[in-house]
Amino acid sequence: MHNNVLILDFGSQYTQLIARRVRELNIYSEIIPYNKVPTDLSDYGAVILSGSPLSVRAEEAPIPDLTKIKGKIPLLAICYGAQYLAHFNGGNVAPSNTREYGRANLSFIKEHEPFFHIINEGSQVWMSHSDTIKELPKGAVLLASTHDVENAAFRIEGEDSYAIQFHPEVYHTTDGEQLLKNFLVDIAGMEQDWTPDAFVETTIAELKNTLGDDKVILGLSGGVDSSVAALLLHRAVGKNLYCIFVNNGLLRKNEFHDVLEQYEGMGLNVKGVDASARFLGALAGESDPETKRKTIGRVFIEVFDDEAHKVENAKWLAQGTIYPDVIESVSVSGGPSATIKSHHNVGGLPDYMKLKVVEPLKLLFKDEVRRVGASMHMDPNILGRHPFPGPGLGIRILGDITAEKVAMLQDVDHVFIKGLKDWGLYDKVWQAGAMLLPVNSVGVMGDERTYEKCVALRAVESTDGMTADWVNLPYKFLQKISNEIINKVKGVNRVVYDISSKPPATIEWE
Numbered sequence: 001m002h003n004n005v006l007i008l009d010f011g012s013q014y015t016q017l018i019a020r021r022v023r024e025l026n027i028y029s030e031i032i033p034y035n036k037v038p039t040d041l042s043d044y045g046a047v048i049l050s051g052s053p054l055s056v057r058a059e060e061a062p063i064p065d066l067t068k069i070k071g072k073i074p075l076l077a078i079c080y081g082a083q084y085l086a087h088f089n090g091g092n093v094a095p096s097n098t099r100e101y102g103r104a105n106l107s108f109i110k111e112h113e114p115f116f117h118i119i120n121e122g123s124q125v126w127m128s129h130s131d132t133i134k135e136l137p138k139g140a141v142l143l144a145s146t147h148d149v150e151n152a153a154f155r156i157e158g159e160d161s162y163a164i165q166f167h168p169e170v171y172h173t174t175d176g177e178q179l180l181k182n183f184l185v186d187i188a189g190m191e192q193d194w195t196p197d198a199f200v201e202t203t204i205a206e207l208k209n210t211l212g213d214d215k216v217i218l219g220l221s222g223g224v225d226s227s228v229a230a231l232l233l234h235r236a237v238g239k240n241l242y243c244i245f246v247n248n249g250l251l252r253k254n255e256f257h258d259v260l261e262q263y264e265g266m267g268l269n270v271k272g273v274d275a276s277a278r279f280l281g282a283l284a285g286e287s288d289p290e291t292k293r294k295t296i297g298r299v300f301i302e303v304f305d306d307e308a309h310k311v312e313n314a315k316w317l318a319q320g321t322i323y324p325d326v327i328e329s330v331s332v333s334g335g336p337s338a339t340i341k342s343h344h345n346v347g348g349l350p351d352y353m354k355l356k357v358v359e360p361l362k363l364l365f366k367d368e369v370r371r372v373g374a375s376m377h378m379d380p381n382i383l384g385r386h387p388f389p390g391p392g393l394g395i396r397i398l399g400d401i402t403a404e405k406v407a408m409l410q411d412v413d414h415v416f417i418k419g420l421k422d423w424g425l426y427d428k429v430w431q432a433g434a435m436l437l438p439v440n441s442v443g444v445m446g447d448e449r450t451y452e453k454c455v456a457l458r459a460v461e462s463t464d465g466m467t468a469d470w471v472n473l474p475y476k477f478l479q480k481i482s483n484e485i486i487n488k489v490k491g492v493n494r495v496v497y498d499i500s501s502k503p504p505a506t507i508e509w510e
C-alpha cells in the first residue's frame with residue numbers, strides 16, 4: 001500500500017533520472033506515460049510530473065486529467081509539470097525573455113517550509129526551459145526564486161501539491177536528492193524500504209504466482225541481465241526453467257565452454273547450442289554493418305525457435321530486458337507498445353513462437369540488477385562482467401567475417417582482457433574490447449617485411465552505455481599489451497588505442 005511513486009512522463013529527457021533518484025532513496029517508482037494514468041491509484045503514495053519538450057501553450061500540449069491526483073495524493077510537478085499546474089489553474093505561462101538554461105542559484109527561499117528543509121539560499125539548481133511562469137495559479141504560495149526566475153518553486157495552499165521550475169533529478173542541482181527526500185519522506189510520508197532483498201522476495205512470489213507449473217524458456221548470454229533473470233526464475237520455477245545458450249561463433253575466446261561451466265555450478269539447467277557454422281555461413285561475404293546485424297538477429301531467432309520447439313509444452317519466454325530497454329521503446333504519445341522489445345539485440349521474436357513473455361527485471365536499472373544479483377549471492381565474476389553485445393565480435397570485425405578473423409580477434413581480445421584483469425584494471429573499466437580493422441599496414445619483424453592487420457583497443461567509462469568516454473589506461477600497460485598482441489597473435493602487426501568519446505563516436509565500431 002502506498003509504496004510506489006507514480007512518475008507521469010511528458011517526454012522529458014530526464015524522466016528516467018527522476019525514477020533513478022527516487023529509487024536511490026530506497027523508494028520504488030514507476031514511469032507511466034501521461035496519457036495512461038492508471039484508474040486504480042491506491043498503490044501510489046506520491047505522484048511526480050516530469051518535464052516535457054512541449055509547451056503548455058502548444059496545441060498538442062500533453063494535458064492529463066489530474067482530478068484523481070491533485071489535492072488527493074502528494075504531488076510534485078517539475079518544469080513542464082509546474083507550468084502545467086500554473087497554466088491550467090488560473091496562472092500565466094509565457095515565453096521567457098532571458099535564456100533559462102543551465103546553472104542558477106536560489107536567491108530566495110521561504111522560511112519554515114518542510115519542502116526546503118535543510119536547503120539554504122544560494123543552493124545551485126539546474127534550469128532547462130524556455131517558457132516561464134509569469135503568474136502563479138490560484139491558491140499558490142511562492143516558495144523560492146532565482147535571479148532570473150521569480151517563480152522557481154511554489155505550493156498550493158491546502159494541498160500537498162508542490163511545483164518547481166528547476167530539475168531536482170539532475171546532478172547539477174546540488175540539493176536535488178534532499179529536496180526529493182523532503183517531499184517523498186517528510187511530506188508524502190513514504191517508507192524507504194525498497195531494497196534488493198525486498199525486490200527478490202516479492203519478485204519470486206509474483207513469478208510463482210504467474211507461472212505456476214508452466215515451463216519457461218530463457219536465452220542465456222553469460223551477461224549480467226539474463227543471468228540475474230535466470231536466478232530469479234530458477235528460484236521461482238526450479239527445473240521448469242530451460243536456459244538456452246547459443247554459440248553464434250562470435251563469442252570471446254573459450255567463452256562458450258567457460259560460461260557453460262560457470263552455470264553448471266549454479267544448478268541451472270542450461271543447454272549450450274553450438275550454431276557457429278550456421279551463423280558464419282549466413283554471414284559469409286557480407287560486409288555491410290546493418291546487414292550483418294540483421295543477419296545475426298535472424299539466425300539467432302531461427303536457432304532459438306528450433307531449440308524452443310524441443311522443449312515440449314513450453315508456455316513462456318523469459319527475457320532479461322531491463323528498464324532502459326523498456327523506456328527507450330515507450331513513446332510519449334503512443335504509450336508502451338504491447339510487446340516492448342522481444343530480444344532487443346536480436347530484433348524481436350516472431351509471432352509464430354506463440355510464447356507469452358515474462359520479464360522479471362524490466363523495471364530495474366543496470367546497477368540495480370547487479371545489486372539484486374549480489375543479494376542472491378551470484379558469482380561476482382558474472383556480476384562484474386563487462387557488457388558484451390549480442391552480435392558479439394561480429395560487430396567488432398569491420399567488414400566481412402571469416403572464421404580466421406574471428407580466431408584472430410579472439411586472441412587479441414583475450415590478451416587485452418586478461419591483461420586488464422592481471423593489472424587490476426578490469427573492474428575500473430565499464431567495457432573493453434578490441435576491433436579488427438579492414439586495414440593492412442607495413443611492418444618489419446625479424447628483418448622481414450610484413451603486411452598485416454591492424455587492431456584497435458577500446459576501453460570506456462560509462463554508466464549506461466548511452467554516453468561514454470575513453471579510459472586513460474596507463475602507458476606502461478598499453479605498451480606491454482601492444483607488444484604481447486603483436487608477438488602472440490599471428491597476422492597482426494599494429495595496435496592502436498581508440499581515444500574517441502561517445503558521442504560523437506559510439507562504443508562498438510559497427
Ligand SMILES: Nc1ncnc2c1ncn2[C@@H]1O[C@H](COP(=O)(O)OP(=O)(O)OP(=O)(O)O)[C@@H](O)[C@H]1O
Pocket residue numbers: 218219220221222223224225226227244245246247248319320321343344345386387388389390
Ligand atoms: N548467445 C546468446 N545465447 C542466448 N541468448 C542470448 C545470447 N546473446 C544474447 N541473448 C539474449 O539476448 C538478451 C539481450 O542481450 P544483452 O547483451 O542486452 O543482455 P545480457 O547479455 O543479459 O546482459 P549484458 O548487457 O550484461 O551483456 C539476453 O538477455 C539474452 O536473453
Ligand SMILES: O=c1[nH]c(=O)c2[nH+]cn([C@@H]3O[C@H](COP(=O)(O)O)[C@@H](O)[C@H]3O)c2[nH]1
Pocket residue numbers: 344345346387388389390391431465466502505506507508509
Ligand atoms: O545486446 C546488444 N546488442 C547489440 O546489437 C548491441 N550493439 C551495441 N551494444 C552495446 O550497447 C552499448 C552501446 O554501444 P554503441 O555505443 O556501440 O551503440 C555497448 O555496451 C555495446 O556493447 C549492443 N548490445
Ligand SMILES: NC(=O)CC[C@H](N)C(=O)O
Pocket residue numbers: 012050051052053054055056078079080081083128129130131132
Ligand atoms: N524541461 C521542461 O520541462 C521544459 C518545459 C517547456 N517545454 C519549456 O520549454 O519551458
Ligand SMILES: [Mg+2]
Pocket residue numbers: 221223224387388389390
Ligand atoms: Mg550481453
